[in-house]
Amino acid sequence: MTLQTNVDAVTDRASTVLLRFGPMIYGPTVLFALGEGAVIPLIPVIAADLGADVATAALVASALVVGQLCGNIPAGWTVARLGERFTMAIAGTLSILGVIGMVFAPSLVVFTASVFLIGFCAAAFGLARHSFMTTRVPLSFRARALSLLGGTFRLGMFVGPFVSAGLLIVFGPTASIWFFGACLVATVLLVLLGPDPERVIPDEPRPERDQGDDDPLTDAMLTEDTGEAVTGSIPTTALRRAQGSNDGVFRTMWLFRRVLSRLGVAAASLSAVRSARQVVLPLWGVSIGLDAQTIALVVGISGAIDFALFYASGQVMDRFGRLWAALPAMILMGAGFLALAFTHDLSSAELWFGVFAAVLGVGNGLSSGILLTLGADVAPKANPAPFLGSWRTLTDAGGALSPLLVAGITAISSLAVATGAMGVLGFVGAFAFLRWVPKFVPRAKH
Template sequence: MTPPDSPPPFSLRSIAVPAFGPALLFNIGEGAILPVVALSARELGASVAVAALIVTLIGLGSWFFNLPASLITLKFGERWSIVGAAAAGALALLAAGLSLMIPDGLWLLAVAMGVVGMSASVFSLARQKYLTEAVPVEFRARALSTLGGVNRIGIFIGPFVGAAVMHFAGISGAYWVGVAGMAAAAALAVTIPDLVVAPSSSSAGPEPTLRGVAVSHAGVFLTAGAGILLLSALRASRQVVIPLWADHVGLDATQASLLYGLSGAIDMLVFYPAGKVMDRRGRLWVAIPSTLIMGTALMLIPLTAGFTGLLLVALLIGFGNGISSGLVMTLGADFSPDRGRGQFLGLWRFIADAGSTGGPVLLSAVTAVSSLAAGVTATGVLGFAAAGVFAVVLPKLRHRRNY
């Protein structure tokens, strides 16, 4: 029998609003503007190549700001870092919306997209650190898988909300949705108090430096980090492969969008069960199947020649990606030290974002040298490589986990 003065059992539902509400709103805001950034750049006179570069600035801003983001989170704490990042993102999207109304607005749009990426980096790192410290370890994978799933739901909903507003306000309407979403995320994070986190028994002494954390955890970064790099490259490549192969086999834009949307829908349905499996059976039970499923599905794509075959493969990719929701964050939380956690997570996210940037580059390079089928097959090989790394490394690093 539970003593009357003991705390109630932990429930993810009890922290749903403070833990996941700001993330949902932030990603609705980001999702609203993603389909229109390239179109906005073209409207401002950019070439196709420059428009693509401006879209890329969001990812580059996030990638290169991961390390400064860890220092910002350390200085201001998780709650105020989340508030500040969402507010900065809202201001950047306000500037992006105004760029369409001023002469030479292309430069303002480019700077705004870079700031959006930086804001997303701080927001995501602070939210991950917050959950890592606030949620009991036996619920960690479920919490972080849910965070990953909420992020995807927001990105999925955002374009529909943006499209509805654009019907009345034109292309700038998407940016106003983005401003509203990120400002609401900041407001929600302000009004909800921090969760109470018990102080660590090892909290005495100076805070570790980024370099010190990198050196002391080099073995983890070079081994488990390699698996994360490959997984992130695999995930990013799949987003490019489906529309490219749809065009290759003669499908129109509507069919390609439907394939992409259905794959994303499957993705969003399975994140919580996958987190439950990771909590109860271990991380390997998701890490290996998810990478093998995505790798196999990508290697099957060159065998498809029409809508039905590509749909089946896209659904398989969505399932594989969906069950890996939160895996990168969960492994980062598992290996992060109590002291220097923010610095560790900044380095961990830097590695993951490097993979996200490199995956499409690999696809492009192999396609340029050989063919699209060869490029798609090469990205599928990444899945088998990631599974191999996880199978060997995760059991060997069991002693480096923080539980």
């Protein structure tokens, strides 16, 4: 009876806190992602109208990802000094300038710079939310809160293209960009005029250690990240010494180089496999002769399955541990890619395409929030933003390099070989998670 009462109390607390995050974190996230999702499909189209050929248009579209990669580390510096709320407000305001630049760009160079600026600001906006949740959400439902954060972003990106299609039909080609601008204005107003999340919800207190026990946080570990297993967040004494200097972010990267080069690279592999799904599925549909409508339907169903599972991922991580979400996700996506690679020339290739697209959607859905959660688990509690900037740079780099890897292998060999390579990467990533999560993530969480 007492156990059930405790469970009910934790559940009630989770619901209460998550609801309080709504107007502070989840609302701005949906608005930002909704506008961004409406604009992304139009970037190559507008680039072509400004004189870009197909290759150049693809390069312009990649400026969004490049901007996000470049923005993570400066965002960590900004959040550490100005706080999450002001960083989100500044990022939203600068994004509005990017929207204006996209609408009135006189040349392809200005348009590309505007796209880069939006990606740069998206990194700052995302890191500010991630840092806030890391310090405010209790460990008992951290994964659910961060999975919900990832789910709200996916909702915006999923609905955004449909909104864009309707606006294009009714108002013309620039309507979607103005819609993004309106979403950004609403986001900035919500962040500035809504309740200050940094005051409404205080930092989650750290559990105190019994000084009489043998404590694994030795003096050496308090000075530098040694890579040894710990039972709490990675120590932050050395980080606090670096906070006052302008090189605090890079100092943080050096101090936590072991966890970043091990668990961070494992996380980057998951990001790469996720990104490969978005590239491989449309290319596979084209290569087996499907029309655009059928490909869009299959990819849409895969995305819907992915979106439907986002909160289930958080439940699994909070109740059973991080590995119970990371391993099934990587194994499912790895197996899906590997199996799909052998179906290209079969008479039932279309059927298998639909089946394995669904498998990849399930795997991706089960991994919702895992990168945010692992980053929060290993980030220093006192000042997570500089570390999270490095963490998100690694994961974004994995997502950005994956399409290039698929394109390169396809050019050298075939799409089937490239798809199989992504499957192998999925299994390598699963092994990396199995190896490094128990080493770096507190035992209670894996």
